[in-house]
Structures are given as C-alpha cells and as structure tokens.
Amino acid sequence: MAHTIKEKAKLLARVRRIRGQVEALERALESEKECVEVLQQIAAARGAINSLMVEVVEDHIRTHVAGPAIDTEAQRRQGAEELIDIIRAYLK
Amino acid sequence: MAHTIKEKAKLLARVRRIRGQVEALERALESEKECVEVLQQIAAARGAINSLMVEVVEDHIRTHVAGPAIDTEAQRRQGAEELIDIIRAYLK
Amino acid sequence: MAHTIKEKAKLLARVRRIRGQVEALERALESEKECVEVLQQIAAARGAINSLMVEVVEDHIRTHVAGPAIDTEAQRRQGAEELIDIIRAYLK
Amino acid sequence: MAHTIKEKAKLLARVRRIRGQVEALERALESEKECVEVLQQIAAARGAINSLMVEVVEDHIRTHVAGPAIDTEAQRRQGAEELIDIIRAYLK
Structure with missing residues (x-):
C-alpha cells in the first residue's frame, strides 16, 4: 500500500x-x-487516527487518482470511485 | 463550477x-x-451542508482530478492538490 | 430557547x-x-453552523443539565438525556 | 474513572x-x-474510538454533571465546564 x-x-x-x-x-x-x-487521551488518539487517515488519502490521490504513472482511464476511474466512497463514509 | x-x-x-x-x-x-x-434543526442544516459538500467534492474529483478531458499533467496535479487541501481542512 | x-x-x-x-x-x-x-464557502458555512451548535449545546448544559435553578431531579435527568441524544447524533 | x-x-x-x-x-x-x-481499517478504528468517546462522555454527564449524588453546586458546575471544553474540542 x-x-x-x-x-x-x-x-x-x-x-x-x-x-x-x-x-x-x-x-x-x-x-x-x-x-x-x-x-483527553481519547481525543488525542482520535486526532492521530484522523491525521493518519488524511495521509493515506493523500497518498491514494497522488498515486491512484492523479498519478502520472496510471496506465488506463479505467484504472484512474477506479481510483477516483474508491476515493469517493471513502470521502462519503467520512463526511456524511 | x-x-x-x-x-x-x-x-x-x-x-x-x-x-x-x-x-x-x-x-x-x-x-x-x-x-x-x-x-435538531441545527443538526439537520449541518447534515444538509455536509451532503452538499460531498456532492461538490465528488464533482471536483470526477472533473478536475480524474477527468479524461484534463489536458495536461500540470492541470491534473493542480486539481489533486486543491482536493488535498480541502480534505485536510475537513478531516483534521 | x-x-x-x-x-x-x-x-x-x-x-x-x-x-x-x-x-x-x-x-x-x-x-x-x-x-x-x-x-471554501461551503467549509465556512459549515464551520459557522458548528460554532452555533456548540453555543446552543453549552447553553443547554448550563441551563437544563447543570443549572442551579432546576427544580427536580427528573427535570435534570431529562435535560441530561436530551443532551446525550444530541451528542450521540453528532459524534457517531 | x-x-x-x-x-x-x-x-x-x-x-x-x-x-x-x-x-x-x-x-x-x-x-x-x-x-x-x-x-477501511482506519475508518473502522476511528469509528470505534468515536463510540468509546461517546460512551465516556455519557458516563461523565450522568455522573459528574447531572448526577443526583453530586454534593455541591460548585462540583456540578465544574463537571459542566469540563464537559463544555470537551464538546468544544470535538465539534469545532
């Protein structure tokens, strides 16, 4: 990953x-x-998990959605749809 | 937009x-x-704003990050960086 | 209110x-x-709604849960249960 | 606790x-x-931490803010102010 x-x-x-x-x-x-x-300890752990999440999402965007090394439009589209699913789960 | x-x-x-x-x-x-x-009314308004947000973000991803009509890698990269800024602001 | x-x-x-x-x-x-x-405009509106929410919740806590003017334990308990419902809806 | x-x-x-x-x-x-x-694993862990948070907050409200066993108004007020600080940190 x-x-x-x-x-x-x-x-x-x-x-x-x-x-x-x-x-x-x-x-x-x-x-x-x-x-x-x-x-306060729960809040700190939650903040750290949110930051990890943001980092992995960024990584996903740069590699699987906007990456210059993506071979086909279908792969790029798949990366975008996966990203949208994750954002939906988090923001709604 | x-x-x-x-x-x-x-x-x-x-x-x-x-x-x-x-x-x-x-x-x-x-x-x-x-x-x-x-x-309860505040919660309903907040939920509706979150849903609007998700819809606009989806639109942004499909058009400005993963869109097949994006002309250059630089444009795609810019769309990706804008998206990352928004996600950071929301999830952190 | x-x-x-x-x-x-x-x-x-x-x-x-x-x-x-x-x-x-x-x-x-x-x-x-x-x-x-x-x-960015959606994010600003969302932030303002969150702040309003926090203010009304604070008001609720001070008046209906911890208020020195609450007459009976039953009223205080009701205020507490209403508060818990709201927090559940927001944090889960 | x-x-x-x-x-x-x-x-x-x-x-x-x-x-x-x-x-x-x-x-x-x-x-x-x-x-x-x-x-998905990060999302699951985050959800579990949110649920733990909600449970501890509920416990705090029932015991330190609305509890019938609280001795003085000053103690109740302190419990309320602690709760407000936590809610501010989470909702803003």
Missing part, C-alpha cells in the same frame, strides 16, 4: 504511535484515572 | 433547501422554541 | 450571518464560480 | 478491541496491503 519505502516507514511510525496511545488509554482505564484525563 | 446544467440545477436545489432550513432556524430562535427543537 | 435576552441576540446574529453565507453560496453556484471557491 | 465495575469492564473491552484494530492496521501496512483496504 505505501508507495515508497520512505512513505511506508512514515506511516508505520504513525500507526505505532497510535498503538502506544491506545495502550496508555487502556492503562488509564485500568487504574481508574479521572474522566477528564481519559477523555 | 457545476460542470453540467443538470448538475448545476441539482446543487442549486440543495443550497436553496439549506437556505430554507436556516430561515426556519432563525424563526425558531426568534419565537423562542425549545432548546432541543433548535438543536 | 435562548435563556436571556443577551444570549438570544447573540444566537440570532450568528444565524443571520449563516443565512448570509448560504445566500452568497447560492450566488456563487448561480454565477458558476470555481469549484475550489465554492468548496 | 469508570463509575461502576460493570461500566469499567465494558470500557476496557472496547479499548482492547480498538487495540486489536490498530495492531491489525499495523500488520496491513507492514505487509503492504491495498490502499483501500487500509483506509
């Missing part, structure tokens, strides 16, 4: 940070931290 | 419906309707 | 600004402005 | 499911799964 080695490393670093945030959230719930603290 | 007459008519119908919703909301505030009722 | 005259004036000013934004959006579509410009 | 043992167990089950989703996402990136598949 990542379209270059550099991009792959970047996305993996992001997802591992999110895993760390979710593990910290688990510990916070186990040790019965304050409501507000837990909510 | 609308890329066909049919599409233009559809978007205008949507935006006029939203105007009607906002006018109804104004009347609800003026006549001091219940909180909950006002919140 | 607005719980003081000052609050009512503030909310009405907000909703009239939103109406102005939606009317501008309608003109932009009619005069076939650029896609990107239209999307 | 969880206000009953049952509620705590429920929240922990949710957060562990999210951890599983994030770990699956990590494996998907490592094994270079398709863009679209990765995006």
Whole structure:
C-alpha cells in the first residue's frame, strides 16, 4: 500500500504511535484515572487516527487518482470511485 | 463550477433547501422554541451542508482530478492538490 | 430557547450571518464560480453552523443539565438525556 | 474513572478491541496491503474510538454533571465546564 519505502516507514511510525496511545488509554482505564484525563487521551488518539487517515488519502490521490504513472482511464476511474466512497463514509 | 446544467440545477436545489432550513432556524430562535427543537434543526442544516459538500467534492474529483478531458499533467496535479487541501481542512 | 435576552441576540446574529453565507453560496453556484471557491464557502458555512451548535449545546448544559435553578431531579435527568441524544447524533 | 465495575469492564473491552484494530492496521501496512483496504481499517478504528468517546462522555454527564449524588453546586458546575471544553474540542 505505501508507495515508497520512505512513505511506508512514515506511516508505520504513525500507526505505532497510535498503538502506544491506545495502550496508555487502556492503562488509564485500568487504574481508574479521572474522566477528564481519559477523555483527553481519547481525543488525542482520535486526532492521530484522523491525521493518519488524511495521509493515506493523500497518498491514494497522488498515486491512484492523479498519478502520472496510471496506465488506463479505467484504472484512474477506479481510483477516483474508491476515493469517493471513502470521502462519503467520512463526511456524511 | 457545476460542470453540467443538470448538475448545476441539482446543487442549486440543495443550497436553496439549506437556505430554507436556516430561515426556519432563525424563526425558531426568534419565537423562542425549545432548546432541543433548535438543536435538531441545527443538526439537520449541518447534515444538509455536509451532503452538499460531498456532492461538490465528488464533482471536483470526477472533473478536475480524474477527468479524461484534463489536458495536461500540470492541470491534473493542480486539481489533486486543491482536493488535498480541502480534505485536510475537513478531516483534521 | 435562548435563556436571556443577551444570549438570544447573540444566537440570532450568528444565524443571520449563516443565512448570509448560504445566500452568497447560492450566488456563487448561480454565477458558476470555481469549484475550489465554492468548496471554501461551503467549509465556512459549515464551520459557522458548528460554532452555533456548540453555543446552543453549552447553553443547554448550563441551563437544563447543570443549572442551579432546576427544580427536580427528573427535570435534570431529562435535560441530561436530551443532551446525550444530541451528542450521540453528532459524534457517531 | 469508570463509575461502576460493570461500566469499567465494558470500557476496557472496547479499548482492547480498538487495540486489536490498530495492531491489525499495523500488520496491513507492514505487509503492504491495498490502499483501500487500509483506509477501511482506519475508518473502522476511528469509528470505534468515536463510540468509546461517546460512551465516556455519557458516563461523565450522568455522573459528574447531572448526577443526583453530586454534593455541591460548585462540583456540578465544574463537571459542566469540563464537559463544555470537551464538546468544544470535538465539534469545532
């Protein structure tokens, strides 16, 4: 899925940070931290997932929709329809 | 902006419906309707704006990013970068 | 719904600004402005509706959920359940 | 933070499911799964975090804002202000 080695490393670093945030959230719930603290941790994890999402969507647009290396109109159209499905799911 | 007459008519119908919703909301505030009722009207207007947004974004993708009629790679790239800016503003 | 005259004036000013934004959006579509410009106007209107929403929700919390003037536990509970319904509709 | 043992167990089950989703996402990136598949996994994790958020907010409202066991108006007001901060962060 990542379209270059550099991009792959970047996305993996992001997802591992999110895993760390979710593990910290688990510990916070186990040790019965304050409501507000837990909510701030949830908000941080959610923000990190949104940022990961945006990065992967950008990557998808540059490679599968607008990419100069796309061979056929049919492939480009498929990339566009996949993108539209994702945007619909997120914005509606 | 609308890329066909049919599409233009559809978007205008949507935006006029939203105007009607906002006018109804104004009347609800003026006549001091219940909180909950006002919140439901706001939610409805917000949902309608989100749907309009999704429709215009789809239109943008099909015409300015994946469109078979785009002349140059530079134009396609510009359409893609505009799209990415919009998605960033919405999802982050 | 607005719980003081000052609050009512503030909310009405907000909703009239939103109406102005939606009317501008309608003109932009009619005069076939650029896609990107239209999307920025939609984003602005959406942001304004979100802000109005937050303000009304705050008002609801202060008056109908945490308000010192609430007479009975049943009323407070009702205010809380209404609030939860709204938050569910918005965050899910 | 969880206000009953049952509620705590429920929240922990949710957060562990999210951890599983994030770990699956990590494996998907490592094994270079398709863009679209990765995006669907991100969307699922995001949905699960939103649901967790809603549940904790509900819990906060019932216990710290509308709770019949709150001792003083000052405590109730503090719970309300914390809630408003969270809603602002999420809806704006």
